[in-house]
Amino acid sequence: MDSSSHLPLIPPIGSVSQAERMFRVNWVANVKSTPSGVPFVTADFVAKQGRKVRVVDVRSAEELVGPLGHVPGSDWIPLARIPSLVDRVDRDTPIIIVSGGEERSYGAVAALAKAGMRFVAFMGGGIMSWRDLGYSTTRDTSILEREDKLHEVDESQEAPTSVTVDDVRRHVGDRHTVRWIKLPALLVRGLVSCVDGRDDSGVIGSPGGDAGEMLIGLRALEKTMLRDLTEDEVRTLLLRRLDVFGRFYMHTDIAAGNAMVKTLRADSRFVDALKDVNETLEWRKFMAAPPPALRGALAEHLLTPSHIGCGHLRLALTKAPEYDLRESLVTALLRGFHEKRWEGAPELELVALAGGHTERAVLLVRMAGPLHTFSRIPLVSPAVYGAQVFVHHPRVTSYLRKQLAHFLAAQHDICGPVDPEELHIAMERLGSVQLGQTLTALAKGLPIFEVTFQDEDKFEVRSVGQV
Known part of the structure; x- marks a missing residue:
């Protein structure tokens, strides 16, 4: 099976779909190699992959259902049968091998890579690295009935023109599209992504992701203090937020990136710096670490609305009054993001997302009962059998806003005495206004489905109207 053997690792633009090409670019950018050249990826990278990537466990039956369990949705291919994959799947099928540590998966990947498989890697640290990040494993014994069997991946479906309750029910019941994570891990790892339907990994969805939530916090803080924050204060609060909560997500998209490339090419200030920048990974490297002398000019381009690939952040900038924001606050945060990244x-x-908006529904994801520090939270993929959906987690978002409110209220050198509960209420009010504005702009008329999880195996889906 070798239908894609003629394609280079990163094929020319237009030869494959944007999503396929972006997946390949991200794989190449994230895969690492051992000193002997065997490829591996982090558990965090594995967790962000959708149903396209096969996770293959090579451990014994006893280990799969033992104390450590296995990654939900895994295939079980015994170690002795790993070489057979060369003849069972296309050589460009993405496969990530998992074992207890790394010894068995290391050898399995080395053999597959030597046989010509190009998108194969082992999960660094094995199953323990997955658990250490807070992700759930399962001891479900049904995997033992699937020994040496690969689950079917149907990529032939065209995107449906609508999404139904049954579609959503089938989607959230698929272990390949829902990851579960401990609630405390969200506080230290920052997994809030945008509601955008083009990200096929499991997400905690909120408009604008971490950037959108930080904007809400900063603006609510201004309203509570009865004064505007300075640019220096915004940068300081952003840096302190990184120190406390870690990862901070913002996305763009390929269309915005391509538009900016054209304007940068036409800007005489960038001629010398871009003379050897052509391929996607070269552009990524340049954007992540531009020459210091050009950073101010590059920031000008990055803050141009047509170069902002997140619809929520673009609307927040261009329609600041409707979002109850100050335009200069939005630019201060975005500028601070890029400056601190540089x-x-x-x-x-x-993160750069591929393709255009073709969302067919809005999913509101909830947990039954109160949230506790020991609760496990579902990360639901916005990719529903070829369709896109907006995903929003209102209760988890509110919980995380409360933590952000307490953090901001503790920055006494900037804000003085602030009641964190009052700040949280202001954030909730502002978040509701902004969510309504963004969904009206991007999701007008779409059906809304509410998904309520009792636990990892029980859930209810119901239609609750339309935007």
């Missing part, structure tokens, strides 16, 4: 802050993550 200075080397590893927590700042800029």
Whole structure:
């Protein structure tokens, strides 16, 4: 099976879909190699992959259902049968091998890579690294009935023109599209992504992701203090937020990136710096660490609305009054994000999404009962069998806003005495206004489905109207 053997690792633009090409670019950018050249990826990278990537466990039956369990949705291919994959799947099928540590998966990947499989890697640290990040494993014994079997991946479906309750029910019941994570891990790892339907990994959805939530917190703080924050104060609060909560997500998209490339090419200030910048990974490297002398000019381009690939952040900038924001506050945060990223802050993550908006529904994801520090939270993929949906977690978002409110209220040198509960109420009010504005602009007329999880195996889906 070798239908894609003629394609280079990163094929030319237009030869494959944007999503396929972006997946390949991200794989190449994230895969690492051992000193002997065997490829591996982090558990965090594995957790962000959708149903396209096969997670293959090579451990014994006893280990799969033992104390450590296995990654939900895994295939079980015994170690002795790993070489057979060369003849069972296309050589460009993405496969991540998991074992207890790394010894068995290391050898399995080395053999597959030597046989010509190009998108194969082992999960660094094995199953323990997955658990250490707070992700759930399962001891479900049904995997033992699937020994040496690969689950079917149907990529032939065209995107449906609508999404039904049954579609959503089938989607959230699929272990390949829902990851579960401990609630405390969200506080230290910052997994809030945008509601955008183009990200096929499991997400905690909120408009604008971490950037959108930080904007809400900053603006609510201004309203509570009865004064505007300065640009220096915004940068200081952003840096302190990274120190406390870690990862900070913001996304763009390929269309915005391509538009900016054209304007940068036409800007005489960038001629010398861009003379050897052509391929996607070269552009990524340039954008992550531009020459210091050009950073101010590059920031001008990045803050141009047509170069902002997140619809929520673009609307927040261009329609600030409707979002109850100050335009200069939005630019201060976005500028601070890029400046701190250029200075080397590893927590700042800029993700480029592929394709245009074709969302067919809005999913409101809830947990039954109160949230506790020991609760496990579902990360639901916005990719529903070829369709896109907006995903929003209102209760989890509110919980995380409360933590952000307490953090901001503790910055006494900037804000003085602030009641964190009052600040949280202001954030909730502002968040509701902004969510309504963004959904009206991007999701007008779409059906809304509420998904309520009792636990990892029980859930209810119901239609609750339309935007």
